[in-house]
Amino acid sequence: MAEELRAELVGTILAVESRVGEWVDAGATVAVIESMKMEIPVLVVEPGTVVAVAVAPGDTVQCGDVVATIQCGPAPDRPPDVSPTVIA
Numbered sequence: 001m002a003e004e005l006r007a008e009l010v011g012t013i014l015a016v017e018s019r020v021g022e023w024v025d026a027g028a029t030v031a032v033i034e035s036m037k038m039e040i041p042v043l044v045v046e047p048g049t050v051v052a053v054a055v056a057p058g059d060t061v062q063c064g065d066v067v068a069t070i071q072c073g074p075a076p077d078r079p080p081d082v083s084p085t086v087i088a
Helices: none
Strands: 002-006 011-016 029-035 038-043 048-053 066-072
Touching: 029 048, 029 066
Parallel strands: none
Antiparallel strands: 002 066, 011 029, 029 038, 048 066
C-alpha cells in the first residue's frame, strides 16, 4: 500500500532528507518545511521504500501538497515480522 506524505502547512522546503529507492523507518524525516521561521519535519508514519519525492529545496508547498510517496512494507533485506505460533 502506498502512503502519500503531505505538507501540513504552507511553507518552503528547507531540506529533502530521503531519496527514491531508500528504505525509511516509521518516524524518519523525509523533508523539512520552513514556515514562519519554524522548521517542521515531514515524518514517515509506516515504514517502507520511498517511491517518489515531489519536492526540492526551495519549493513552496501549500497545505495538502504531496511531499513524498512511500510504498509501505518491510525493508527488502528484512523478513516480515511474524508472530510466533503456539501449538497446544
